[in-house]
Each structure stands twice: as C-alpha cells, then as structure tokens.
Amino acid sequence: MKHLTLKALFVSAFAVASLNVQAADDVYSQCLADAEHVIATAKKEGGPAARKIEQKTTVEQCFGELNKIEAKYGDKTKGVNPSSVMTPEDRAKWAALFDAIDAKKFTGTRYNMASYYR
Numbered sequence: 001m002k003h004l005t006l007k008a009l010f011v012s013a014f015a016v017a018s019l020n021v022q023a024a025d026d027v028y029s030q031c032l033a034d035a036e037h038v039i040a041t042a043k044k045e046g047g048p049a050a051r052k053i054e055q056k057t058t059v060e061q062c063f064g065e066l067n068k069i070e071a072k073y074g075d076k077t078k079g080v081n082p083s084s085v086m087t088p089e090d091r092a093k094w095a096a097l098f099d100a101i102d103a104k105k106f107t108g109t110r111y112n113m114a115s116y117y118r
Contacts, residue, residue, distance in 0.1 A: 027057060027061055027062075027064075027065055028065045028093070028097065030056045030057045031057050031061070031062040031065060031097060031100045031101070031104070032096060032097070032100050033056070034055040034056055034057055034100070034103075034104055035099065035100035035101075035102075035103035035104055036103075037053065037055075038050050038053065038055070038103050038104060038106070038111065039103055039110055039111055039114045040114075041053055042111060042114040042115040043114040043115075046115060047106070047115035047116075050106065050111075050114075050115060051106055055104060057104075059101055059104050059105055062097060062100060062101050062104065063101065065097060066094065066097050066098070066101070069086075069090055069093060069094050069097070070082045070094070072090065073085050073086060082094070083095070
C-alpha cells in the first residue's frame with residue numbers, strides 16, 4: 001500500500017508541474033491571440049471598434065511573460081539589449097511578445113497599419 005501511495009503522489013506532482021508549464025504557455029499564447037484579434041478587428045471594422053473588444057489578458061500579464069523570458073539570462077542582460085544574449089528561439093518569442101504588447105495598447109506598426117489602411 002505504501003508503494004502505491006508514493007507512486008500516486010509522484011504522478012500527481014508530475015501532473016501539477018505539467019499544468020503549471022501549460023498555464024505559462026497559455027498566458028503567452030493568449031497575449032499573442034489578443035493582439036491578433038485586435039489587429040484583425042482594426043483591419044475589418046476600424047480602430048474604434050478594436051478599442052471596444054474585450055481582451056483575455058492585461059498588458060501587465062504580458063509584461064510578466066516578457067520578464068520571465070529575460071529572467072532566464074540573469075545578469076547577462078544588464079547594460080545591454082536582452083535580445084543580444086538570447087537564443088534565437090527566445091529572441092523570436094520575446095520580439096513577438098513586444099509586438100503583441102504594442103497591439104494590445106493600440107500602438108505599434110501592425111496596429112496602426114491595420115486601423116489606418118482598412
């Protein structure tokens with residue numbers, strides 16, 4: 001019985017850890033999805049309509065995800081642009097998140113082009 005209990009505890013701990021990793025990806029993907037929805041709405045219906053839609057994440061949550069990416073590199077990012085020390089995969093995620101934050105704040109090139117040239 002003791003062996004079965006330890007096995008169940010290990011399996012449940014693994015499940016909780018995997019859910020936490022999945023939840024972190026969800027915030028990142030929701031930030032990107034919100035930005036795409038804002039841009040698509042601005043392209044289709046204009047800027048005022050895009051400002052009225054409800055977003056699933058806040059800009060602060062997206063900045064939190066940005067800080068998580070930068071935190072991987074610790075002191076290497078002090079005094080330099082963090083993207084200069086990142087791996088190409090992290091740099092792409094970091095840049096996409098910055099663009100998403102701009103769109104969520106209704107600024108940035110993609111949002112302005114979508115709302116102006118509709």
